[in-house]
Amino acid sequence: MIEGVKQQKWWGWGEEGLAYRYEDKPKFPGFVQKMVGVDITRPVKPIPPFSSLDVPASELSDELRAKFVDAIGEKYVQTDDETRVVHAYGKGVRDLIRIRKGDLGRVPDVVLYPGTQEEVEAIVDASVEADAVLIPFGGGSNIVAALEAQPGETRQVISVNLGRMSKVLEIDETSGLAHIQAGVFGPDMEDQLNARGWTMGHHPDSFVWSTLGGWIATRSSGMQSDKYGDIADIVRGLTMVMPGQVLQLRPLPSSSSGPSVREMVLGSEGRLGVITSAWVNVHRIPEVRELQAYFFPTYEDGLKACEQIVSSDASVMMARVSDPIETQYIMANGKKSGRVSSLANKAIQKIMLQKGWDLEKIAMSFIGFEGSANHVRYEKGLVGKIVKDNGGMGVGKGPGTLYDQKKYDTPYIRDFMLDRGLICDVSETTTPWKYAAEIHAKIVDRFAKAMDDLGVRGVVFCHLSHSYHSGACQYFTFAIADDSDNQEATYDAAKRVIQQSFMDFHGTVSHHHGVGEEHSPWMDQDISPAGVFIQRKLFEGVDPGRNLNPGKII
Ligand code: FAD
Missing domain, CATH: 3.40.462.40 (FAD-linked oxidase, cap domain/gating helix)
Incomplete structure (x- = not known):
């Protein structure tokens, strides 16, 4: 681990030592028993020690290592097993299921911690020149398989952790804009802004363990978006390092400069480059x-x-x-x-x-x-x-x-449930208001039928989380009792039903979690084959060698 850069535990959410507790919530065990027939008070199997994992050795070549050491210093070129495993996956429940059973996928060969934009430029250029795969890493909190290298990837895999780039560089108090480095985690960023009387107002449930760069790259949305907007509204300008060049977008309130390049970067999930900083709207802390x-x-x-x-x-x-x-x-x-x-x-x-x-x-x-x-x-x-x-x-x-x-303790409950054989995760969508009630009812129905077909007990529930002039986001949480070796297949089946229902009942594939590999199969239906064609041409044009986080989105 690098001093000053926080890292989540390898097998679950957040930090070691913090966990969900049911003992002070007398009604909770009864609720779970009633909904899915599981006794959460029974003893559970301990998490296997890290040493029980069979971590593939790093395949980083001496030549590329030397270039990285030269660019950022030896200390910031990490190849130890635990660091590489933490950077292998995000935090979707499928990631947690796989990692707990020792299925590590294609673990990155090295994790790099650049401290400046120039260092990021050197890393991107060296990686592309060596025909390696480069995957930017924020907090590792995404739940859509947006971080993992493709199975069987034969090229070297480089994970670039932006955690050392965590400063609020400048506040333009006249315009209400702040220039912030992309690797900053939510609490650190708000502390720096609050100390000067400002706030960005972006608070996803994953706030504690996600970063500004990750929010931009996934088109995130926070629980206060009704007032502050989604990250797509908040981010006004940015810098992104691409192979051989650097994209500079100045902060502007609006612009009519052709198709929006800013919007192309929003949600790009590392496929266009590494975002190193952004200009964002900030507001005075409310009274x-x-x-x-x-x-x-x-x-x-x-x-x-x-x-x-x-x-x-x-x-x-x-x-x-x-x-x-x-x-x-x-x-x-x-x-x-x-x-x-x-x-x-x-x-x-x-x-x-x-x-x-x-x-x-x-x-x-x-x-x-x-x-x-x-x-x-x-x-x-x-x-x-x-x-x-x-x-x-x-x-x-x-x-x-x-x-x-x-509000930020809730994510720990997923680990607690999985310890007890309960697969829990979430899926969210937006529809016009006209279809909001219908899509909710259809998903509840279809999910119940899917549980019957699978022969397991499960429950799905929902809240409206973000409102817009013409519609809203509904956020579905599901829990399925399945302690078998089949958990991944069960999860996939449930997720398929929910995602397909989004498509069938006027929803989008995702409102704020992004696409990754998880939602990729529905992109044709969501934005039409012509939309996928435009995205494909964009990624191929910028990254003809498929070096930048290939396989994500489409
Ligand atoms: P990572 O997971 O590290 O990366 C996500 C993607 O962005 C990857 O493709 C990565 O390559 C790319 N990326 C990261 N940094 C950069 C960069 N600097 N430049 C280019 N590409 C980059 N999301 C919400 O929007 N709202 C919520 O309320 C919310 N709640 C959540 C609750 C839980 C319990 C969990 C597990 C997740 C939740 N998420 C939520 C999803 C997740 O937190 C978001 O997708 C978040 O934006 C990811 O940020 P990150 O820094 O962790 O990015």
Whole structure:
């Protein structure tokens, strides 16, 4: 490991020593038992030690090593087994299944840690000259197989970790723009910006373990995108090192300079070059930040409310509504409440029953407000009325504050579940508002049928996570009880059903996780064969030797 560059554990999410705990959540074991018939309190098999893995030796040639050492210094040319294995995969559940059983794929031959743009240029040029494969690496958090070398790749595989390039270089306070190096992780970047009174406002669930370069390369979206925009809106200019040349895009609020090259880089997943820095929109830290919780009698009522909120004068920071199963999951995943909140919960339930709501169908919602105290008061008034018009009710900021504190711990639950034979992952899509309720219902139906066909128990639930003028992103989480050697095939079958349903019911292949190799088979259906043709020509033109992360996207 390189000092100052954090690295996730090889077998799961985040850092060693941090894990999900069910012991302080009395309702959670019962919820899992009811949904998928698994007892999560039973003892589990320990993770095998790293030494049990059979890691293929590095095939880095002496000649190329010498060039890298010359360019960035010996210390930053790493070939040890653990570093190479951590850089072999992302963090999709399929990656976790494979790595836990010692299926390591084509492990990179070397991991490089450049500290400057000039060093990146030297690495790219040397790699292409040697006809090696070069894969840029941010936090390694993607879940779409966007990082792994292709199976059987016979050329040398070079992973380039941008972690040493992590500085906020400049803030243009007049324009509200910041120039930031691409390898910075979310918390470090926000600390640097916050220290000067600014924020970028991009907070994906993976914030702690993902980087600015990774967000750009996957077209990421954060939970506050309703106010701050997706990364595609936030990034205004950038620098990207390509074979033999450097792309420089100045930060501009908008431009009419032909097809947008900025947009071509967004979502390029390392196929066009290595992004070394970007100019991004930044904002003054808001005076007030509040997350309010609401309940709706049904998910469909919640969807309607979100649709109306986005077209109202309330420019909320976030509007999220969970379907009934996810609502039950959130409630079961809460810590044991004290006497006062337990009484409050009972009082809320009583009101719901008096209103004639079916508690199995209710939908929980979090809506976020930011700005001056006056602005937040105004927005809350507008939202409160829309919620009421759609049959909902507010329950205050208590649950929202809890959600805000715990939001980055959630990813650890996937490792915990996999330890117990439960395959859990997510898939997300956007549709126009017109199809939002339909696609949700169809996916729930099709997933249930797929579970029957596979002969396993599984559950899928969903929340609306990002709203736009014309539609929204819905984010599906699934859990499947399968402790067999067949986990990968089970996962693939479930994922196929969900992705194909996205295509069949007016969705896109992905809203913010990108394509990688995972979603590649649906690209024809998503952007049409002509769209794939244009992308193919772009990648072939920039990278005729297929040296830059080949096989991703298309
Ligand atoms: P990596 O995983 O390291 O790389 C992803 C791709 O980008 C690869 O193709 C890589 O080659 C390329 N790349 C990385 N850096 C560069 C660079 N500097 N130049 C060129 N190419 C580069 N995503 C969201 O958008 N929103 C979420 O809320 C969200 N939540 C998640 C929750 C969990 C539990 C997990 C596991 C993932 C989640 N993701 C989310 C997905 C993931 O975090 C994003 O795709 C993220 O943008 C990846 O960033 P990274 O730095 O980890 O990139």
